[in-house]
Structures are given as structure tokens and as C-alpha cells.
Amino acid sequence: MLIYSQPLELTKLLAAIDNFLQGNLTPGWTVLVKGILVGILILAAYTLIALSLIYIERKVAAFFQARLGPNRLGKYGVIQSLADMIKILIKEVIQINKADKLLFYAAPFFVIVASVLAFGALPFGMNLHALDFNIGVFYLLAVSSLGIIGILLAGWSSNNKYSMIGAMRSGAQFISYELSAGFSLMTIVVLSGSMQFSEIIEGQRYCWNLFNGHLPAMIAFLIYLISGHAETNRGPFDLPEAESELTAGYHTEYSGLQFGFFYLSEYLNMFIVAAVAATVFLGGWMPVQIKGWEAFNQVMWYIPSWAWFFGKAGLLMFFSLWVRWSFPRLRIDLLLNLEWKYLLPINLANLLVMVVIVLSGFTLTDLFPALFGK
């Protein structure tokens, strides 16, 4: 395999930092400092991505709705979300008299911690990976489902009927759709034979899983997008918030920074779902490459891996916004019907079909090793 020139990759920079730390510190300190640096980077990226997503969402929504969107603060309103963040930071956290204080204040942390934990496991680019477990997919599913505890606690502890109804809806919705999301990811785990993100990505060098597993993979992709969208509580699945019914659902009573936590994590969850879909189905940070076309591959590698990653995730997020701003809201029974009567049975059958295809060698890489093989 040829080594391509990768001028914009961050690999060298990371190696230089690594060398510098190892040259000046004892191994224990090196690990500690690295841990702190990674932590800061992840939190910074978290905020930055959430803020830009908020801005992008507002602009995209405005585009769909024949409006202008934010356009006063900075050129095209780009620093609007920064200003909003500062506003939220300095707002008063209102004390609710009859709320369950401990749970009320703990709830937003559950939500945000769950999404930060999931965020840490994402492969952003070549070697841009805080954690690369051999059970990455499993870990991600596990931590992202922690968030629901925060939402249920928020609804319960607010001592508000709207919040309570919102939280109950959220619980039913999240648990249902978590099944579908899990099964559709399992379909791909069967296909790629690994739960480790780096291996899944490497396996998609010449052929994305979406095409490699053809029919079952495409069904799994579609189901993952739907259920992932549902898990992020965004329209048309925004029943837990349902501003026209429950005012703001489970976070009705929250204000200031605590509300900000819910708000940020909602956007980050959207990003995480898109990022996982991009990684698992669309080759993650791996540039588009065609076996044997070395010149073409070299050109593709000039585009850095993190740009590929954000590009693919961005495309999926655009679809998510498109759906959100086009459809009316589902009702709780329609929502659960969709999951339990359609998505889940299809998913189970789909998983079985995938197993058969993989075992009998009907994947594209098996059928055409010359074109797509590793």
C-alpha cells in the first residue's frame, strides 16, 4: 500500500507534542498532562461544535422558512450564538420552591455528562481519537443512553405537570428508539466484524459499509437515521418538548446555565448521531478512495481526514434539519407504533439477512475483491 502525502493532517503536530511531553516529563506526568489536554480539547470542541450548530440550525431554518435568521451580530450574525451563550451564562438560576432540589440540580449534569462521554469516543480524524476501545460501538450506545436519566429526573423533580408529561413521553420514546438504534448498529458490527471504530473505518477504505452490505445496510442506515433523530428529541419527534402542547416539556422550569446544558446537549446529541452514522456507514474520516487510481486517491488525501469527517457528519445533520423543519410532530401513539410495529420487526429481520449475507459471502468486498477488497 502506498503512503500518500497528507499535508493538512494533524498527525505530525500530535507526534511533536507527544515527543515534547515525553522528553520533559516522567511517564506518569506525561499521561496526566495528556489527559488534561485532551479533556480541555474535548470540552472546547464540544462548546464550539454546539455553538456553531446552533448558528447553522438557525440559518438553515431561516432558509427553509423564507426568513433571514440572525444577521445583526457580526457578519451574517456569526457571533450571535456566542452572545447567546454569554447571556445564558450570566442569567440567574431560578430557585424553584417546591422542586426536589438535589435531583433538580443534578439532572442537567446527567444529560451533559452522557453526551460528553459519547463525544469522547468519536474518531474525528486520523489519530484524532481520545478513546479507541475494542468495544467502541457498545460503549457509545451505553453512555449515550445515560442521558435519559437526566431527562426523567428533570421532569420528575421540577414538580410541574407539563415537565412530568414531557419526561414520561421522553422515557417511552428514548427506550423504544434505543432498541432500533442499537440493532441497526449491530447489523453493521456483523458486517465489519468489529466493534472498534478504528477497525470499522479501516474496513471501509475502498467501499463504505452502506454499499458493502447493500440492501440490509441501507435499511439499517435509514432506520439508524430515524431512530437517532428520535433519540435526540428533535422534530418531528420532539414530543418531550412539544412547545405547542407542553410549553417546553421536561425543561420548562430550568433557567440560565442549567437550561443551557439541556440546550447544548440537544445539539451535541444531534452531532453525535450524525457522526456515528457517518463513521459506521459512510467511512468516517476515511477519504473516498478507489482501488488502483493512485492519482485520484492522492488528491482525495490532500483533503484532511477531519474535513471528511465533518463533511459527512454535516451532510447528515443537514438532512436532520431538513426533516425537522418540514414535518409536523408525531403523536405519542403514532410514534410508538412506528417503532414497535414497523422499525423493530424490520430491524430484527434485517439483522438476520445481514448475517446470512456475510456468512454466504454476498457482500460487495467478497463478490468483487479486485474492486473493493482490502
Next chain:
Amino acid sequence: MNNRDAYDTAMNEITQLIQQIAPDAQIEAKQRLTVTVRPDQLHPVIEALYGNETLCFDYLISLVGMDWGDRLGAIYQLSSSVDLTREVIVITATADRDNPLLYSVTDLYGTAHLNEREIYALFGIRFINNPDMRRFLLNDQWKGFPFRKDYVHDPKLNPETVVSSEIIDVAPHIVERDGELIEESVAVFGEEDYIVNIGPQHPSTHGVMHFRTSLDGEIVKKIDVHSGYIHRGIEKLCESMTYPQMLHLTDRLDYLSANINRHALCMCIEKAAEIEVPERAQYIRTIMDELQRISSHLLAWATHCNDLGATTAFIYGMREREHVLDIFDKTCGGRLIINQNVVGGVMFDIYPDFQKDVKAFIPYMRRRLKEYDDFFSHNAIALGRMVHIGLLSREDAISYGVTGPAGRASGWSCDVRRYKPYALYDQVEFKEIVRTEGDSYARYLNRLDEIEESLHIIEQLIDNIPSGEVCAKVKPIIRIPAGQFFQSVETGKGEFGVFIESSGDKNPSRVKFRSPSLSAVSVIPLISQGAFLSDLIGITGSMDFVIPDIDR
């Protein structure tokens, strides 16, 4: 001529029918056939009119509380669902001012329930056999009955307070058992009911409406309607105003059909004072009414979609409505409330480019209707949220007096423009959109189709506006002869009615506005029972009511 004969026969029949039941009833042929009966004869007379198969007076247009000084009473304006041109007025009164009691007609007309409660709050008349005799529009602590002529409006009697009082869900009522009157109280909700207050501050009640809703999980068990948070006593205010002054208050009822409401009051006064309206003014009024109807339906469509969670559709509706408002703006400076109709015609003539602008708007709006159809009307989720949701049968629509697009969605042909044509509606050709499904989706489609019909009406008129005066010469102080005057129009929400009782003075002695929104709200507890909470919001959106129209 045939019509005239048929009308006379019908009226003779009514006279005979009433004389059988109440021989001493006073029957007069005024603007409408008016029957005055003793309180104890009221229920039998109305029941006979209701039950008679040929006459079939099953539609209570409005129920007006009255204070004639020596007597307190009520005026029942009855009509037939089959033929809205047929109307009869039944009047009854009691001389007992301390404990006035009348018999309720709630068993016959669903719409009577809230209307009787309103009369109790404002006039203090209680209705025997009405199952829930709490005050509507006013709170229980209110002292005095504000619409009585001898009411003392001293702020000390009813001081303003910022302390909120608990809502007591206990409903007193009077029942008649074996000829005896028994006063009882019943609890509105069960002990264990999980009650959620939808409103008064809620994004989807379209104003300060308050539904106390008891829920079983997500399912609505019972709804108790509270209103009156913005009650301004417009009808009472009118009594101290001259006729031209009153006009401005009609705009503050259903502000989305402001111009049409005002048109109704103008016509009522013009008919009473026998003022001839120039033809050019008639054209302008009709065109403006239809434009107003389009903007009202657009807003109803937009908010209905928003209630279902489709924010983009909301903005689309607003975008098109803006074009209508721009035309209003250019005509007379007003956008929402355009203050154009005055007694005798219109205040402002149209501007030179009016026809051009309207003609440009018509094809634009048609394109947009197509877009709505592509974008929302056939969306799978939208269908799931509207089809077979909030079923309102034809019988219930008539009983509760639900008119307008909502009534017509239940298969009741009730377009005032068709049955009691005013302005130029007898000279234009238009289809009355009637659907029989009776669900949210039928109401939704009716509004979109009515926009198309309104465009069609405008098309027929816009090129033929005759030249001439836009306003007849009217004396600054208008006096209308003593008597009772009624006028109905079709607003965006349904039948809006004006009732004026005049004693020949320069201001009226009683004014009552028939509110289509009150009927729409009164039926909501019925049609959303057993629905999901989300559907309750969708149903309120599909009924399209405006709160200031209820809290007059």
C-alpha cells in the same frame, strides 16, 4: 314571489303552533317574527319549535340577556339548520329582580350552556335545569351583575387584586324534581383526577383561554372551560356610546375578521336607520371582506399547522397574509384593524393601484395554495394527526351552533352569505364548501378551499367597481327607531351576529354580539373527550377561535 308565499305559510304555521301551546303569547311581525311568552311557557314553546318536523328550529343563533328596568329576561334568536332564512325570536322576562329564574334550554341546544352561564354572570339570571350554573366570564367573587342597568361600578366593590385565588371546581345548579326546585352542588372533577391547566398562558390556546383538563396519562378525560381573562364588557360600553363610536369596538372582537364584524354593525345600523349605501361602497366592502377572510383563513391554517408542530408552515401562512395586509395598509393605513367601514359606506376610497395589486395577488395566492397542498396537506404525519380526529357530528355542530368552515366540515350548509345574502353576495357566483367527514382534516381543507372561493369572488368584482360616492351622507348623530334589530354576517370563523335594541335614542339600550368563537369553544369539551393531549391542541387549532371574540 313563491319564496314570499312559502315564508308566509311558514310564519302562519309558527303562529298556530305557538298559540296551541301558549294561547296568551304575544306574536308580532317585526324585523323578525317575535314571540313574547311567560317564563313558564318558554321551554314548552321552544321545545315545540325545536321538535316540529317541518319548521325544525334546531339552531339557537344567539341568546341575549336583557334588563328592561322593571323586568329581567332573555331573547332567544332561533333558526333552522335546514333553512337559515327562517328565524323566530322568542322573548321571555321575569319581574323578580332578587332571584330571577328562567328555564334552561340546554337540553335542546348545547350552545345554551355557556350562554346561560354568561347571562348569569352578567345579569344574575339563573337557569333551572342547567347542569352547571357557575358564572362564565366573571369569577365567583364578583359582586353585583355588571350588565344590569342599576349596577354600581364602584371600584371599591370589586377591588383589583394581584393575589391569585384557588379555583374551586364545584358547580352549583338548580334542578326541578316533581315540581320542586332543588339547589345542589356537584364536583366538576373527581377526587383523584390529574388536572392540568392548559392556559391561561399557553402557546396554543390562541389567547388567554383556560382549559382545565383532567388527564388519564395522555388521554383527556374531561375539560372545563374558563374564560373571561380579557373580558372588557364591550356590549356594556356600547350602551354609553353613539352608534358611530360603537364601530371601533367591533374590531376588537374577532380581530382577524375585524372588517367583517364592523360590516355587520354598519349594516345593522344602516337597515335600522334606512340609510342607502352607494354601490361603489358595496363593492369595496365585499372585496375587503373577502380579503379579510383570506387573511383570517391563512392565519387559521398557519396556527393550526403550528399547533401540530410544523413551524415552517406557520411562517408560510404569515408570508402570504403579509400581502393581504399590505393591500389594507395601502388602502387605509391599518393592517390588522383597518377601520374602513363606517355607517353609510366606507371611510376611504381605494387607491389607484388597488385593482392591480389585488389582481397580482390572486394568481400568487393560487400558486401558494398549490404549494401548501404539496408541502403539508398530504404529509403522512399531518394526516395521522388530523384524519378522524375531533369528530364533530352534524347534529352536534347544529346544537352547539358551530358555524363557518368548522360547521360546514360537519356537513351543515350554514353559509350566511348564501342564505341571508348581504352586500353583493347575491350577485356573485361562489361555491359553498361543505364536507361531511366532520374531522380536523375536513375543517383544515375547508379553509384552504374557501380561500380559493374568496379569490373567485374577488375576481368577479375587481374589474367592475363602479365609480361614484363611497359614503352616503349621514348625519353626525344617528338615531335609529325604537325596536330590535338583527344582522348576521359570515366571518372567517362563522356566523357573527349583531343585535341592537334601541329606544329611539342616540345610543342603544342593549347591544349583543353573537360570537362564532364561543360556539367553537363550547363544543371542544365534547369533541376532545377521550382524545390524546396532543390531539386536544390539534383540535383547538382546527376549530380556529379567537379569545377576544369570546370575552366580549
